Amino acid sequence: MRKILGTAAVVLIGLAGIGAVVVFNRVTSFEVEPVTDDVHVIYNAIGGNVGVLRTELGAVVVDTMTFRLQGQQIRELAERLGGGPTQAIINTHYHRDHTHGNPAFAVGARFVATQRTRDYLMHWDSAYWDEDAAGTLPNQTFESSHEMQIGGKTVRSHHLGAGHTGGDLVVLFVEDRVLHAGDLLFHLQYPTIDIRGGGSAREWDATMDRMLELDFDSVIPGHGRVTDREGVVAFQRFLRELWREVEAAVAAGKSLEETLATVHLTEDGGYEARSIPFVMSRDRDSVIGRAYAEATGAIRAAPVPRSVSSRWDRGIAPGRNTASTAVTLEDRSS
Numbered sequence: 351m352r353k354i355l356g357t358a359a360v361v362l363i364g365l366a367g368i369g370a371v372v373v374f375n376r377v378t379s380f381e382v383e384p385v386t387d388d389v390h391v392i393y394n395a396i397g398g399n400v401g402v403l404r405t406e407l408g409a410v411v412v413d414t415m416t417f418r419l420q421g422q423q424i425r426e427l428a429e430r431l432g433g434g435p436t437q438a439i440i441n442t443h444y445h446r447d448h449t450h451g452n453p454a455f456a457v458g459a460r461f462v463a464t465q466r467t468r469d470y471l472m473h474w475d476s477a478y479w480d481e482d483a484a485g486t487l488p489n490q491t492f493e494s495s496h497e498m499q500i501g502g503k504t505v506r507s508h509h510l511g512a513g514h515t516g517g518d519l520v521v522l523f524v525e526d527r528v529l530h531a532g533d534l535l536f537h538l539q540y541p542t543i544d545i546r547g548g549g550s551a552r553e554w555d556a557t558m559d560r561m562l563e564l565d566f567d568s569v570i571p572g573h574g575r576v577t578d579r580e581g582v583v584a585f586q587r588f589l590r591e592l593w594r595e596v597e598a599a600v601a602a603g604k605s606l607e608e609t610l611a612t613v614h615l616t617e618d619g620g621y622e623a624r625s626i627p628f629v630m631s632r633d634r635d636s637v638i639g640r641a642y643a644e645a646t647g648a649i650r651a652a653p654v655p656r657s658v659s660s661r662w663d664r665g666i667a668p669g670r671n672t673a674s675t676a677v678t679l680e681d682r683s684s
């Protein structure tokens with residue numbers, strides 16, 4: 351009996367080891383694709399797409415994925431692709447799969463985000479951003495637009511309105527005519543709508559109109575492969591159809607179950623469902639459910655947390671668990 355138990359333990363430890371290796375490989379397997387001579391995208395299944403701009407001085411990096419370990423490898427890759435040391439890091443929004451690699455970059459570097467993204471990170475994700483990580487929070491924030499001239503390149507960030515969250519920015523690499531859209535664009539995948547974090551299915555359509563006013567040819571989505579203006583237009587058609595259908599179902603007094611059963615989407619042809627067990631799911635039902643919750647008022651935007659004088663502003667990181675966590679895991683993923 352003892353021998354059988356011993357064998358079982360060895361087998362279990364072996365399986366756990368294989369599992370850890372599989373997860374490690376997934377987290378650290380990056381695919382790099384050129385978009386132009388000076389712009390590259392870095393893909394990984396467990397993290398939002400990273401954009402890298404090469405300048406005469408070094409790299410500009412947009413988003414940093416989910417883990418510090420990924421951040422380290424992104425930094426090495428980016429500095430190779432981007433022609434030298436990182437000059438700036440831009441976070442498109444506060445979700446962990448776009449920000450948690452930040453601590454791999456140098457404390458004191460230029461970290462750009464909207465003010466709202468910084469507020470969400472500081473108050474809703476405070477346990478992560480303590481101690482040394484606090485030095486890699488966004489330190490250059492803006493409300494509507496921000497421009498940097500770095501090593502012969504122009505980098506413009508814009509907050510275009512509510513969509514995926516209420517604080518998303520998009521980044522235009524002006525000379526290369528490439529836009530990093532963050533999670534305002536999911537390409538051929540179902541999106542999440544972070545209503546508590548200010549996201550809105552109702553507003554997202556108009557936000558996409560403002561995106562299409564920008565001057566770009568290629569676009570890096572937050573999730574999915576690089577696409578073009580037609581990819582943006584197609585996703586906007588999906589959002590428009592989603593809201594129209596769900597709003598009509600709510601107006602007709604339908605329950606969520608009836609809405610899920612009767613709403614007819616046509617613009618999601620070829621869309622891929624994605625899920626990480628216990629963390630998030632992105633599929634037809636989840637996106638309809640979010641739009642339904644918004645239309646009925648079942649979920650509303652949480653007030654933007656702003657402390658008058660936070661300890662961060664005095665350069666002192668708070669200890670763990672000092673701020674309440676008002677968002678769910680699902681909200682903070684993707």
Ligand SMILES: [Zn+2]
Binds near residue numbers: 443445
């Ligand atoms: Zn996101």
